[in-house]
Each structure stands twice: as structure tokens, then as C-alpha cells.
Amino acid sequence: MIVNCQLKKSERLTSQLVIEKLFAGGNASMAAFPLRIVYMKMEKDGGDGKNGNQVGKPPVSILVSVPKKRFRHAVDRNRMKRLIRETYRLNKHILWDALEGKDYRLALAFVCITDTLPTFYAVQKSMKKALIRITERLDL
């Protein structure tokens, strides 16, 4: 099996509307230190109809947030974001496989909730755990 390890811009969550809806409350969230994850199911998006081609949006859109309160320097914030992005990129197949054939998409937000820079492996471990837990909850 070829594991897709890419992370294009189209998989990033950029719409202000969706982001506000995601954080407005009422959506499921879980903590997997050093991360907090908020996720939301979305319509599979029959398209806005304007440009008729629905080549298919990816099944998951993500967003990474590292509050300035946690890391004062931009350098540290960038480092943390890169770690989160990288671990998601390497493990997103867990989620993608579970969403095969489902009729909805997912919006995911990763929020950093630690004050000290963790190692790559610590982030990867909790990322794997979190993604597995999400796939379990989706079926409920």
C-alpha cells in the first residue's frame, strides 16, 4: 500500500466561516497532551456550484494553532507548528483510511497547550493516539 504522506495547501483550513463555526462551541474536542484537538463533521460539499468541477476536496481539512501566550518568540511558535504539521502528515493515513466511503468530511484543529517545546517523538506519539481515538469515536 502506498501511503500518501503529502500535505498540500488544499488540505489546510483557510475559510474564516468554517473556523468560526469550529470554535463556536458544541463540537467535540479532546486533549492529547501537548495538543488539544477540536473536530467537526461537514457536508461532503456538493460544491458551491459556481465552478462546476468538484475534483474532490480532501476528506480532512486541518488547522494548526500555537498561541502567542504559550510561546513568546516566533521562532518557537514556528517550530511547534512544524512539528504538529509533520506528525500529522506522517500519520494522517490512519484517519483517511477510516473515512473511506463515508459521506462527510472532517474539519480538524490542533491547538498547542504546552509551554515547553516537546520532542518530535513525543508529539508523534500523542498524534497517533489522538487520531486513533477520533476514528473510534466517529463510528459512535
Next chain:
RNA sequence: GCAGCCGGACAGUCUGUCGCUGGCGACUUAAUGACUGGUCAUUCACGUGAUUUUGGCAGCAAGUCGAAAGAGGAACGUCCGGGCAGCAUAGGGCAACCCACUUCCUAAUAUAGAAGCAGUCCGCAAGGGUUGAGUAAUGCAGAAGAAAAUAACAACAGACGGGGCAUCCAUGCUGAUUCUCUGAAUGAGCGUGAUUGUCACGGCUGAAAUGGUGAGAAGGUGAGGUAAGAGCUCACCAGCGGCAUGGUGACAUGUCGGCUGUGCAUCUUGGGUGCUGCAAGUUCAUGUAAACCACCGCCACGAGGGUAGCCCGCCCGAUUGUUCGGUGGAGGGUAGAACGCUUGAGCCAUGGGGUGACUCAUGGAGUAGAUAAAUGACAGACAUGCAUCACUGUACGUUGUGUAAACCACAUAGCACAAAUGCACACAGAACCCGGCUUACAGCCCGACUGCUUUC
């Protein structure tokens, strides 16, 4: 060699695997567009219309592949200046605010830069920090201090007044001793008056030297001088003013003169200041009020409003309107896209000019442009720095053994270095673009200079 000081350069490198961003090139899918060809209808024909996948072209968007590119010296701070953009009218006066040693550099009038000047503080020094228009007038300056500016509280000096003590003179009284005894002499005590000295007191005068203050005390130090003292006089030093010389200048040096308080504010002089910042601003799509803009008509010729503090000036502007009427545009808000956006007062090299900031000439290289915000993640190797000798290696070297004896071999207490081991590897992330500044920072290199030390 060690320590320091100033200026400048750099601030990791390579490999593997997996990724990100925007260009470029090729290919695939391909809405759609105009063209071309075919067919049909109509027409004498040109042409027009319908339809069609003949052909290539353009192409929203997506994907695959390829080859390159992709954070800093401070990208930080946002403390200044400029470009650029829009709003505007910015014209005059006043007010308000900002700046202030000199000369220069620059796009830049700065609280920036360069080279200097003067005062002051730190350092043995190389150097570093800090301050810098004027002071005519007015005001303020403590719970300190005698006093904060035409000084007199204490202490000092002078003469005076009354007083105490001492001295000395005159005189009166008292009593004593001696003698030549109605007297004389001697010395004593008390009183009165005057003299001189001294002590304290009182007010007066002189003086500005002394004083536990203070940021600042009537220029400083020394000598003369004086009743005591004083720039009262003199010498040196500091300040101020005139003159001369040197310097573009701030100033410096010399000389002459008189005799001199500190800080702050107001003030005076000279120079300057429109506002908002790329979320500026422009365009497209979506799309709409009675808000906004333009034009026309009616009315009207100055009521009122605007001009970011006031006045003048300027601009808008009418018949009572909760909207004068009509036509056109389309703002705000919401969710998007594109431009602005990266070739720029840019960078590098060489040569010329300048102490320097900088500048002139010639030549050369070169696509960071993200936007919930790319420029990375993981692993390994190397480089660099520090520490150490437990391991490994090497040099020195002690002792022992082998040997006839060793400068040879082996083992080894010790000691040093490393190619050995361990640890560390900073500060920090573009957001319209430049210039300057501040702040943070592991290391390392280059150059100038200073102090100490060693050798010749």
C-alpha cells in the same frame, strides 16, 4: 606570551529519506471562448441561422514529471528619516508643539551618520560614558543653613556705657607700732574720686576671612597688608571682556583690562511642523436602504455649514426640507480573487577623490514573496569551542624484566597533548520598500592600538 581596547568580516558544512511555497518547462484531464472545416435551412450570390466534436489555438481549475530558487545581522524593537499611496488645500497672522556646540555627508530640515570643539565623570593606558543656543527681564528654590543676594546670627575687631577684679595716685576715717610724743614716721583696714590693665554684659560701628548646611555660599591657593579683615595689593590658577595670531568653524594660544554665585521655569533668538499608513490604495465578481457621489431642473445671492485651537481668507450652500424634484452611479457590511509586491536612493569587485560618513567611474552577478501565514522534519557524519585523562593513541620519563650490554623490545608509578572521551553549539523568523539607531547574542577570524611580562 598574557590581559585589554577600538573598528571590520563571518555566524555552521555535507549526505540520506520524507515534505512545503511561488515562478519556469513538458505532459494529462478539460468547463468555456473565438476561429476553421463538414452537414442542413434560406438566398441568384454575398451572407444569415441551426447543428456537429474536422482541425489546431487560447484557457478557469486540478494533477503528474523535470530542473533550478527559497529568512537575518540583527529579519527583532518600531525609536527616527525618506520613498510610495490616498485624503485633502495647507494662503496669511496668532497660538500650540518640536529642535538647538561646529563643520560636513545624504533622498532625508532627524533626538540619525562622519570628523571635530568645550565642560565633566570612569580607566595606569589604548579608550569609554555624559552634557552643550542665549541669559536682558520676571518668578521660584526645603522640615537644611546665620545667610539663597543691595547678606550680619554666632565668633572677630574698634570706640562707648554702667559694673566686677587687679594695679597705681590723691584724699577722708579707723585703730596699731616706733620715736626726739599737743607732733612726726611706718605700714594695715575701710570708703570716695581719677589712671591703667583685664573680665563678662549692653546697644553702636567695621568687616565679609571663620561656620557639621546645601546641587550651588559671593572666584581658588599662598604671601603681604590690617584694629580685625577684604582683589585692598601681589604671584600662580579658573572664568569674563577687548586686541593680535592660527583654524572654514566650534575654539586654541598670547597679551591687556577690570573683578566674577548656582539650578529650574517663564522668556529671548534661530530653524521647523497638514493628516493617515500597503489593513495605504486600485480593479473584478457577488449585490443593496430613505445613507453617499455626480449631473440636470426649481428656488436663491448670502441664513447657515465646512476648513481637526482662534481670527482673516477660502470652499459649499436656500426657503423651511423628519428627503425640494428627477436621472445616473454605486458606497458601507459580508465572504472572495487579482494588482500594489519586489530591479531597489539595491548588492559585489576594481580604480580615483576624501581623515571619515560618503562620492565618482568602469565592470559584474542576480526571480524569497507567504497571507490560519511557506522557507521544514527525522537520522547520520564532519567542522568548531570547552573540559577531562576512566578508555585509546602519541611524546617525555621513573622503575623493572629480557639481553654480554644497550640508544632495542615488553610491562609500568607519574606527567602532558590529542586524531581519545564527555559536554556544548548563541540571539533569533521576512509581511510595501530603503537608510540610520537601540536592544539580544555561543563562538571564530582580520586589522589598528594600550598595559604588563619574556628573549635577543
